[in-house]
Amino acid sequence: MRILTGNDLKTGAVTWWTGSDWSLHVEDAVDVTGSEDEIARREESARRVNAPYAIDATMDEGSPRPSHIKDRVRAIGPTVRPDLTLKPADPDIGNWVI
Amino acid sequence: MYKYDSYDQQMVDARVEEFRDQARRRLEGKLTEDQFKPLRLMNGLYLQLHAYMLRVAIPYGTLDSRQMHALADIADKYDRGYGHFTTRQNIQYNWIKLEDAPDILADLAKVEMHAIQTSGNCIRNISSDHFAGAAADEVVDPRPYAELLRQWSSFHPEFSYLPRKFKIAVIASDTDRAAMRLHDIGIQIVEQDGELGAAFYVGGGMGRTPMIAPCINPFVPLDQLVTYAEACLRVYNRHGRRDNKYKARIKILVHEMGAEEYTRQVEAEFAHLLEQGVEPPFAELERIRTFFEDPLFEADLPAEIDRSDPDFALWVDRNTVAHKAEGYVSAVISLKPVGGIPGDATAEQMHLMADLARDYSFDELRVMHTQNIVLPHVRKADLHALWTALDQAGLGSPNLDTVEDIIACPGLDYCSLANARSIPVAQQISERFAANGKTEALGQLKLKISGCINACGHHHAGHIGILGVDKKGVENYQLLLGGSEAEDVSLAKITGPGFDEAGIVDAVETAADVYLRERQDGERFLDTYRRIGMTPFKEALYG
Numbered sequence: 001m002r003i004l005t006g007n008d009l010k011t012g013a014v015t016w017w018t019g020s021d022w023s024l025h026v027e028d029a030v031d032v033t034g035s036e037d038e039i040a041r042r043e044e045s046a047r048r049v050n051a052p053y054a055i056d057a058t059m060d061e062g063s064p065r066p067s068h069i070k071d072r073v074r075a076i077g078p079t080v081r082p083d084l085t086l087k088p089a090d091p092d093i094g095n096w097v098i
Numbered sequence: 099m100y101k102y103d104s105y106d107q108q109m110v111d112a113r114v115e116e117f118r119d120q121a122r123r124r125l126e127g128k129l130t131e132d133q134f135k136p137l138r139l140m141n142g143l144y145l146q147l148h149a150y151m152l153r154v155a156i157p158y159g160t161l162d163s164r165q166m167h168a169l170a171d172i173a174d175k176y177d178r179g180y181g182h183f184t185t186r187q188n189i190q191y192n193w194i195k196l197e198d199a200p201d202i203l204a205d206l207a208k209v210e211m212h213a214i215q216t217s218g219n220c221i222r223n224i225s226s227d228h229f230a231g232a233a234a235d236e237v238v239d240p241r242p243y244a245e246l247l248r249q250w251s252s253f254h255p256e257f258s259y260l261p262r263k264f265k266i267a268v269i270a271s272d273t274d275r276a277a278m279r280l281h282d283i284g285i286q287i288v289e290q291d292g293e294l295g296a297a298f299y300v301g302g303g304m305g306r307t308p309m310i311a312p313c314i315n316p317f318v319p320l321d322q323l324v325t326y327a328e329a330c331l332r333v334y335n336r337h338g339r340r341d342n343k344y345k346a347r348i349k350i351l352v353h354e355m356g357a358e359e360y361t362r363q364v365e366a367e368f369a370h371l372l373e374q375g376v377e378p379p380f381a382e383l384e385r386i387r388t389f390f391e392d393p394l395f396e397a398d399l400p401a402e403i404d405r406s407d408p409d410f411a412l413w414v415d416r417n418t419v420a421h422k423a424e425g426y427v428s429a430v431i432s433l434k435p436v437g438g439i440p441g442d443a444t445a446e447q448m449h450l451m452a453d454l455a456r457d458y459s460f461d462e463l464r465v466m467h468t469q470n471i472v473l474p475h476v477r478k479a480d481l482h483a484l485w486t487a488l489d490q491a492g493l494g495s496p497n498l499d500t501v502e503d504i505i506a507c508p509g510l511d512y513c514s515l516a517n518a519r520s521i522p523v524a525q526q527i528s529e530r531f532a533a534n535g536k537t538e539a540l541g542q543l544k545l546k547i548s549g550c551i552n553a554c555g556h557h558h559a560g561h562i563g564i565l566g567v568d569k570k571g572v573e574n575y576q577l578l579l580g581g582s583e584a585e586d587v588s589l590a591k592i593t594g595p596g597f598d599e600a601g602i603v604d605a606v607e608t609a610a611d612v613y614l615r616e617r618q619d620g621e622r623f624l625d626t627y628r629r630i631g632m633t634p635f636k637e638a639l640y641g
Contacts, residue, residue, distance in 0.1 A: 009124075010125065012193075013144060014149075068571055078148070078192075080509075080522055
């Protein structure tokens with residue numbers, strides 16, 4: 001599957017296309033295969049996202065998991081600062097990233 | 099240290115307001131990202147893995163307590179309570195909001211700081227010896243010359259769009275503490291027959307094609323320093339490759355053109371420029387120099403230190419350096435606690451370092467390119483009180499230049515260019531050696547880690563270097579041996595096939611064990627490697 005990501009224009013936060021809006025959480029991302037360019041163009045023009053691009057992902061326990069480690073680090077936060085990640089209380093999140 | 103005059107302040111204030119307007123237009127949709135990106139980069143604002151990242155310039159690594167407090171306040175107010183000191187003596191904030199960036203720049207301008215030219219194909223922050231003005235072995239304080247070059251290079255219209263970024267280092271001693279010959283231009287202030295001059299080394303660098311800069315002129319009179327630098331830049335600007343960013347650095351030009359021909363063209367341009375009168379008046383250098391006069395060192399201070407506390411004595415042995423004034427030392431504050439993130443400091447730690455600089459070091463701090471902080475002028479009599487305060491704040495690690503004093507770039511945890519994580523490897527190595535007790539026996543062992551070929555972690559210059567690569571989507575780490583960024587400069591060589599994350603930590607310990615087994619009296623790791631070569635290390639690593 002292909003999912004669409006970018007950064008929030010004002011905050012720079014990593015965001016994911018949910019089909020109708022942008023979410024901070026990769027598990028909200030939807031498959032955009034075939035329409036990624038059109039969505040990216042439209043949303044960037046509307047200033048709802050900055051520098052969007054599509055990536056490969058697979059379904060993992062019902063949620064999208066980016067195929068490349070770089071995008072998994074983007075999705076969660078720095079592995080060396082669990083307190084600053086989106087899931088600071090999840091002790092297994094490192095396994096999901098790596 | 100240097101204080102802005104009204105021109106400096108006006109330039110920086112004007113840039114803040116210019117960027118405020120640019121950011122407003124971007125947020126209102128009047129600028130596209132393609133239009134805005136070069137504008138934000140000119141002000142040090144990157145878009146990294148998790149957010150915008152702001153890189154703030156710390157000219158030649160020198161700052162005072164007021165500025166350090168301001169950096170801490172920015173970390174608290176606009177970021178997530180910490181900053182990252184970099185291998186170019188700068189500081190980076192990882193969680194900046196675009197809408198806050200103009201206010202941050204305004205806060206910086208209030209304390210005579212900025213983020214101008216910390217990105218882009220221009221002359222970047224001038225780096226220097228972190229012990230400048232304090233070192234017992236320097237012929238002169240190199241910082242006035244670095245400041246002169248900073249002023250010359252700031253907003254230089256001819257050099258704002260170079261083929262590629264451009265880095266200059268200035269030192270003034272035979273001991274190289276600034277990786278001078280691994281810069282685009284390395285300048286060493288030297289003394290010859292009682293006169294001071296500048297030796298120019300041009301065409302060094304790390305990155306994907308590491309090169310050691312050759313000396314193209316051993317003695318440029320100091321009243322022609324800027325003119326000669328201008329000539330070096332002009333020849334590069336004229337012939338540097340703009341068609342291929344991977345061949346655009348000056349090191350490639352000097353290599354392909356040949357140092358002899360490059361020098362010939364520089365000398366011709368220099369002769370031409372001398373007729374143009376581009377050199378600033380010598381009075382300007384004299385004006386700058388007044389800002390770098392020695393503080394009022396006390397005389398007749400005791401030279402002895404009470405070493406009855408063994409932990410303190412170890413810190414003194416490892417983290418203090420000889421000073422030119424009797425009774426003083428330069429003290430290094432390690433930002434490398436065991437298992438910590440190299441170069442990171444919390445806002446609280448920054449405030450503390452600022453206070454300690456005010457109380458014990460004539461209000462001065464330095465950022466080392468090795469991602470530590472220096473208090474340059476500390477009375478020996480104050481060292482115990484200083485160490486006690488540092489130790490209580492987690493800043494008292496006694497590990498300068500040891501295997502635990504690791505340079506590491508932000509790597510894949512923060513950087514959009516990285517292929518592999520650097521920080522976790524550094525953490526595991528420091529934990530390994532702290533646990534196995536070999537750090538003391540290993541002595542000086544400079545270990546440097548980069549998360550990609552761009553080499554921000556200086557892996558080419560490590561006695562042991564580690565390069566993180568992407569191997570079919572999996573992090574892999576190459577081991578390198580034999581590099582040095584110092585006066586005995588050399589480039590490290592790859593040992594062989596790479597290792598996974600756990601394997602690279604084992605490999606470093608294996609290489610360290612080879613050294614412990616093979617070393618002769620007085621040899622550092624690097625000396626032993628140079629004597630016995632790569633083979634014994636390869637045999638131990640790969641069988």
